[in-house]
Amino acid sequence: MGDHASCSGTRQTGGARMSGLVDGDARHRFACELDKNFSVIASAGSGKTRAITDRVVKIAKSPHAVDWLPQLVVVTYTNRAADEMQQRTRQQILEAHLSLDVVEAFNRAFFGTIHSFCMKLLAAHGHHLGLPANLELITDDDDVWNQFVQQYTTVGRSLSEGNRRVLLRFLQARQLMELARNAEIDLAAEEPSASCPDTSFAEVYRASESRAPDSIASAKAELKRWEKRWRDTDEFVAWPACATTSREFVRIWCEAFRPLRDWVNACALCVAAEVQRDYREFRLERGLVRYADQVALAGELMRLPDVAPRVRDKNYRVILDEAQDTDPQQFFVLLEVARPPEASGAWMDELSGSVRPRPGHFCMVGDFQQSIYRNPADLARYRELHELLVATGAAEELKFSVTFRLDTAQLEFVNATFGEILNNQDGQVAFVELSPRPEILLGQVIRLDFNCDIDRDLPELQRATLEARELAAWLSDTGLGKLRAESWRQVAILCPRKAWLRPLREALVEADLPVEVHSETDRVGESPAYAWLTALLAIMADPNAGYEIVGVLREIFGLSDDELHRFSEGFGARFQIAERSSGRGSVADTLNRLFRIREAIARQPLFSAVKEIVRTTQLRERLRSLPKEEFGDLNSELDELLSIAATAEARGLSLADFGQSLRANFYATRETHPSPRDAIQLITAHKAKGSEWHAVIVPFLTRDVRDAPPRYPRAIKDVETDEAHILFDRTDASQFDEKLKQIERQEMERLLYVALTRAKHTLVLAFDRQFFRNARGQFHRNSQISWLRAGDDECNCQVMAALSSEARECPETCLRQKSAPRERVSEHLGKRELGWVDDARRQGVRFVHTISPSKFAPEEETGFAERADVWIEIEPELRPPRIDGPATRYGLWWHEFVQKIPWHSQPDAWQATFDENVVDSPDPARSKREWKLLSEYVSANRDFFAGNIFAEMPFFWRMDEQKCLEGIVDLAVWRPAETKWFILDWKTNWIEREELDQLRAYYRPQIACYWKAVAELTKRPVAAGIYSTATGCFVPYGEKQLQQEWARLKTLVADQFAAETARVESDEVADSSGQLEFGEC
Structure with missing residues (x-):
C-alpha cells in the first residue's frame, strides 16, 4: 500500500488548496507553482506520491502541457513505484477529459528508476564514451570476475616499484583485488609522496604489564618476532594480532602502528582504485554493466563539454521521489540534466558563478527520517544538498507534516517518543512532528x-x-x-x-x-519457480553439465541420494542427457525423459521450447505441491517467467542465451508483491x-x-570528511x-x-x-x-x-x-496473471490481453525499447537492460527527429529542424543522405503530406472481450477532401531497393494491426504504407493484402499472438534476415 491511502475527503486533486491541513499551503505550492524548484521534506504517510501526481496533473492541465510532459522525468526507487505513479497520473488525466495531444504527450514522459534513466541517456549518447554496441546488466558477476582475475597479471601498476614491493609484503594481491570488487563506494586515491615510514615500537615494549601480564607479554613477544622478520627479511609479513584486550595497551599498540598502517592504507586505496577501474573496463569491453556502472557512465557523459549541452537541450523536468535513498553520483546526473544548455562545469563543484538548475526543472521529495538503505555518508550528502539548494536559491524548502495514515493514538505516541530519538545531534536527523488530518480517528x-x-x-x-x-x-x-x-x-x-x-x-x-x-526470499534465485526453470534451461543448453543435472534430479524430480549414487557407480559422467542412458530405474528413466525433451525442442523457437519444457517436466504441478504459505504464488511467478521468455524471443535470444540471462540475474533483488x-x-x-x-x-x-x-x-567512508579508509x-x-x-x-x-x-x-x-x-x-x-x-x-x-x-x-x-470509497488503482501493481491453458480457462473471461503491434517485428521492438511510447507497453521487469547497436541508435534518432518536424510549415522550416538535430545523429553522413532522399520524394509527390498531420498518434482499441490492441502510429494524415486516413511507419532498415518486397512482407503483420485499429476507431477508410529511409521509397500496402493479413491474425488466441510477436511473417524474409539489418527503431 502506498503512503497516501488514508486520504480524507477534504483532499482535492489537481493541486487545489486542501482545506483544514496545516501544511495545505505547502502542498498547494508544490502542485501549482510549476515554474519553481522545491525540496520537500515529507513525513511518514504524508501523501508524497499523491503530491507528485498532483504536480504532474497540473502540468497536464497547463497551457504548456504538450511541450512539458515529454520532458518530464519522474525518478523513483523501484519500477513498481514508478508504474504505480504513472498509472495513477494517467487515470487522473483521462478522468479530466484532456485532449488527445496531452495524452500523447504524457505517454512520452519518463517514469522509472535512476538506473533506467541513465540507460536512456547512454542509449542516445553512449557512443561518445566509446561504449560497445550492446550493454547488458549483470547482478551476478562471479564468472566475469574469475575471467578478469585469470587475465590480470600485474597488481599495483599505479605505484612505484619500491612502494609496490613493500605493500605486497603486508597485503596479498588477492586481498586487494577482492577489496576493489566488493567495495560499495568509488575508490579514488593517489600514491603517498613519502616512502614507507620506519616505525618505532619502543612505547609498546615499555608498556606496563600489570593489568594482564600473560596476554600483554604474549603480545609483546609476537610483536618482537614480527618486527625481526619485517626488518631482516623480504618475506611476506601479515599484520600481527594484538593478543590482549587491555584497553590501554591496545591504544598504545594502535598508536605505534598508525604511521605504518596509514601508509599501507593509502597505497592499498591507490591499488584498489586501479583494480576497480580496470575491472569496469573489462566488463565494458564485454558489454556488461552493473547498476553502479550505469550511473557512473551517465555521470561521465554529463562531464563531456560537447555532450552535456545536447542532453540539456531536451529541457528535462526532473521530479525525484525517495530522495533520501539517492547517492551523490545519482544526484549529480539529475542536477546536471536540469541545468540550462549554456551551463559549464558541474554545479556542485563550482557553486560560485556556476549556473544552477533551471526554475521548474528540479524538484525532490524525501524524508531524512526514513533513510534506511544507503551509506550514512550519502545521507549526510543529501542533507547538505537540501541545505545547499535552499541557501543558494536553487530550490525552496517545503514540509509536509500532515499524515494521512496514522490515527490519533499512534500520532501522539510517535510525537511523544521520537523527539528524543531523532534529535538532530551527532549526525542523527531531526524529527519532524506529525500533524493530524481532519476527521482523524482515535486509533x-x-x-x-x-x-x-x-x-x-x-x-x-x-x-x-x-x-x-x-x-x-x-x-x-x-x-x-x-x-x-x-x-x-x-x-x-x-x-x-x-x-x-x-x-x-x-x-x-x-x-x-x-x-x-x-x-x-530476497533474491529472485531463491524462488523455486525461478531456480528450477533456470536449472532446466541450463541442462538443455549443456547436456553434459553433470553437477546441474544431479541438482535437477534431486530438487525437481525428488530422486534420493541413494538412487543417484547407485546409478552413477562412482562415475559422475553418467549424468548426461546428450544421448540415451542405458539401464533401468527411476534415474535412467528420468534422464531419458530429459533427453527426449531436449531432442523435441531442438528446432523450436525459444518461447515454444520453454513452454514445452514446463509442460513435459510437469514443472507447474511440481511447484503447486510446495506450501503456498511459505513460497507464495509460484504459479504466477512461472507465468511471469514465460512472459519474459516470449519477450526474450522477440529480442532474438536463443534458449542458451535466455538461460544464461536468468542465471546472470540469479542474485538480483526480488520485489515483493501483495498477496x-x-x-x-x-x-x-x-x-x-x-x-x-x-x-x-x-x-x-x-x-x-x-x-x-x-x-x-x-572499505568505509568517513561521514564528516568523505574520505575512504580500509x-x-x-x-x-x-x-x-x-x-x-x-x-x-x-x-x-x-x-x-x-x-x-x-x-x-x-x-x-x-x-x-x-x-x-x-x-x-x-x-x-x-x-x-x-x-x-x-x-x-x-x-x-x-x-x-x-x-x-x-x-x-x-x-x-x-x-x-x-463507507470508504475503494480506489480503482491498487497501491501496488500485483503480480501479472498472464496464464495460458489451465489459467486461461479459469480467468479468461476476465483477463484482457493487451497486444502491441510493434512486437510483430522483434528487432524493431528492441530498437524501440528506449522510447517512451513502447516503455509504457512493456512491463518494467521485461524492459531490456541493454543498449542496442548502431542501427538501433540511428533508428531512435530518426524517429525523434521526424517527430519534431513542423509538417504544417514550409519546407525551409523542415530543413531548419534537420539542421538543429543532425548534430545528435550517431551517423550524420547517413542522416544527410537519407534526409535528402526524403526531401526529394516529398518534392516529387507534393500531395504526400496533404491534410491534417498527427505525429506519434497513440491508439488503444478493444478487439473483443479478451484482447486489446495498443500502439503508436508514427505518422497519421487525415485527408478531409477524401474523408480518409493515411498512416505511415518509418523504417530505417539498411537495405537495397531490390529488398523492398522482403521489407513489405516483414512488416505486413504490424501495419495490418495499425490499419485495422485506426479503421475501427475512426470508422473511416484507411490507406497504409511504410517509408524506407535507406532507399527513399514509399512502400504501400493494398487494402486486400491488409484484410487477408488481419483475417489471419485475428484468429490467433492470446498464446499464439504472443508467439507471433516473436516470429517473422514471411519465410522469404526469415531466410534472408542475415542480409537485412533489422535494427529499426
Whole structure:
C-alpha cells in the first residue's frame, strides 16, 4: 500500500488548496507553482506520491502541457513505484477529459528508476564514451570476475616499484583485488609522496604489564618476532594480532602502528582504485554493466563539454521521489540534466558563478527520517544538498507534516517518543512532528505484556518460539474486530531481521491463522519457480553439465541420494542427457525423459521450447505441491517467467542465451508483491517502508539485534570528511568502533521510526520484558526497546508504561472502513496473471490481453525499447537492460527527429529542424543522405503530406472481450477532401531497393494491426504504407493484402499472438534476415 491511502475527503486533486491541513499551503505550492524548484521534506504517510501526481496533473492541465510532459522525468526507487505513479497520473488525466495531444504527450514522459534513466541517456549518447554496441546488466558477476582475475597479471601498476614491493609484503594481491570488487563506494586515491615510514615500537615494549601480564607479554613477544622478520627479511609479513584486550595497551599498540598502517592504507586505496577501474573496463569491453556502472557512465557523459549541452537541450523536468535513498553520483546526473544548455562545469563543484538548475526543472521529495538503505555518508550528502539548494536559491524548502495514515493514538505516541530519538545531534536527523488530518480517528497503541515465566537459560531461539506462540494465541483470541482490521491481510508483523520471521510463521500456522511470509526470499534465485526453470534451461543448453543435472534430479524430480549414487557407480559422467542412458530405474528413466525433451525442442523457437519444457517436466504441478504459505504464488511467478521468455524471443535470444540471462540475474533483488490471500503479513521493517496496514504488531522488542560479523578487508567512508579508509582487521576497526556503532544505532532508530509509522488504526508493541535480558538482567543495547529509549529509567519509559494493555473495538472505525470509497488503482501493481491453458480457462473471461503491434517485428521492438511510447507497453521487469547497436541508435534518432518536424510549415522550416538535430545523429553522413532522399520524394509527390498531420498518434482499441490492441502510429494524415486516413511507419532498415518486397512482407503483420485499429476507431477508410529511409521509397500496402493479413491474425488466441510477436511473417524474409539489418527503431 502506498503512503497516501488514508486520504480524507477534504483532499482535492489537481493541486487545489486542501482545506483544514496545516501544511495545505505547502502542498498547494508544490502542485501549482510549476515554474519553481522545491525540496520537500515529507513525513511518514504524508501523501508524497499523491503530491507528485498532483504536480504532474497540473502540468497536464497547463497551457504548456504538450511541450512539458515529454520532458518530464519522474525518478523513483523501484519500477513498481514508478508504474504505480504513472498509472495513477494517467487515470487522473483521462478522468479530466484532456485532449488527445496531452495524452500523447504524457505517454512520452519518463517514469522509472535512476538506473533506467541513465540507460536512456547512454542509449542516445553512449557512443561518445566509446561504449560497445550492446550493454547488458549483470547482478551476478562471479564468472566475469574469475575471467578478469585469470587475465590480470600485474597488481599495483599505479605505484612505484619500491612502494609496490613493500605493500605486497603486508597485503596479498588477492586481498586487494577482492577489496576493489566488493567495495560499495568509488575508490579514488593517489600514491603517498613519502616512502614507507620506519616505525618505532619502543612505547609498546615499555608498556606496563600489570593489568594482564600473560596476554600483554604474549603480545609483546609476537610483536618482537614480527618486527625481526619485517626488518631482516623480504618475506611476506601479515599484520600481527594484538593478543590482549587491555584497553590501554591496545591504544598504545594502535598508536605505534598508525604511521605504518596509514601508509599501507593509502597505497592499498591507490591499488584498489586501479583494480576497480580496470575491472569496469573489462566488463565494458564485454558489454556488461552493473547498476553502479550505469550511473557512473551517465555521470561521465554529463562531464563531456560537447555532450552535456545536447542532453540539456531536451529541457528535462526532473521530479525525484525517495530522495533520501539517492547517492551523490545519482544526484549529480539529475542536477546536471536540469541545468540550462549554456551551463559549464558541474554545479556542485563550482557553486560560485556556476549556473544552477533551471526554475521548474528540479524538484525532490524525501524524508531524512526514513533513510534506511544507503551509506550514512550519502545521507549526510543529501542533507547538505537540501541545505545547499535552499541557501543558494536553487530550490525552496517545503514540509509536509500532515499524515494521512496514522490515527490519533499512534500520532501522539510517535510525537511523544521520537523527539528524543531523532534529535538532530551527532549526525542523527531531526524529527519532524506529525500533524493530524481532519476527521482523524482515535486509533490505539497497545502494550502487549506476556504472563508466562521464562527460563533465561533456554537458548534464544526457544525463547523466541515461546513468545511467538504467546503472540499467536493473543491474535487468535483478540480477533479482527479489536485489531480494527478489515481482514487478516490488513494485519502485519514487522521484524528488523528476516530470520526472526520463521518462528512467527510456525506459531501462526499452529494457531490455524493464515500467514504470508514476504521477506524470507530476497533474491529472485531463491524462488523455486525461478531456480528450477533456470536449472532446466541450463541442462538443455549443456547436456553434459553433470553437477546441474544431479541438482535437477534431486530438487525437481525428488530422486534420493541413494538412487543417484547407485546409478552413477562412482562415475559422475553418467549424468548426461546428450544421448540415451542405458539401464533401468527411476534415474535412467528420468534422464531419458530429459533427453527426449531436449531432442523435441531442438528446432523450436525459444518461447515454444520453454513452454514445452514446463509442460513435459510437469514443472507447474511440481511447484503447486510446495506450501503456498511459505513460497507464495509460484504459479504466477512461472507465468511471469514465460512472459519474459516470449519477450526474450522477440529480442532474438536463443534458449542458451535466455538461460544464461536468468542465471546472470540469479542474485538480483526480488520485489515483493501483495498477496491475494487473506493472510497475516510477515515482513521485515526494511521491506515495510512505503506500505501500510490497518494493524501492525512489532514483536521481540527486547531481543538483541545482531549483525553478521564484518568481512575484512573492507572499505568505509568517513561521514564528516568523505574520505575512504580500509579496515584490514578488527584492530583497524577499533579506532572507528564508536563511530561505526553510533552510525549503526542511528540507522536502526530510523528503521524503528519506519516500523512504528505503518499502522493506520492499531499499533501493538509486544513488550517481552523478561524474555531476552542479558546476563546482568538489563535490556540489550542493540534492541528495539533501547532504540525506543523505553527501557528501565529511560526517557520514554513512562510513555511505554502509560499505554493500554487491552485492544478494543471502535464502531466509528468500522463504519468509516465500510463507507470508504475503494480506489480503482491498487497501491501496488500485483503480480501479472498472464496464464495460458489451465489459467486461461479459469480467468479468461476476465483477463484482457493487451497486444502491441510493434512486437510483430522483434528487432524493431528492441530498437524501440528506449522510447517512451513502447516503455509504457512493456512491463518494467521485461524492459531490456541493454543498449542496442548502431542501427538501433540511428533508428531512435530518426524517429525523434521526424517527430519534431513542423509538417504544417514550409519546407525551409523542415530543413531548419534537420539542421538543429543532425548534430545528435550517431551517423550524420547517413542522416544527410537519407534526409535528402526524403526531401526529394516529398518534392516529387507534393500531395504526400496533404491534410491534417498527427505525429506519434497513440491508439488503444478493444478487439473483443479478451484482447486489446495498443500502439503508436508514427505518422497519421487525415485527408478531409477524401474523408480518409493515411498512416505511415518509418523504417530505417539498411537495405537495397531490390529488398523492398522482403521489407513489405516483414512488416505486413504490424501495419495490418495499425490499419485495422485506426479503421475501427475512426470508422473511416484507411490507406497504409511504410517509408524506407535507406532507399527513399514509399512502400504501400493494398487494402486486400491488409484484410487477408488481419483475417489471419485475428484468429490467433492470446498464446499464439504472443508467439507471433516473436516470429517473422514471411519465410522469404526469415531466410534472408542475415542480409537485412533489422535494427529499426
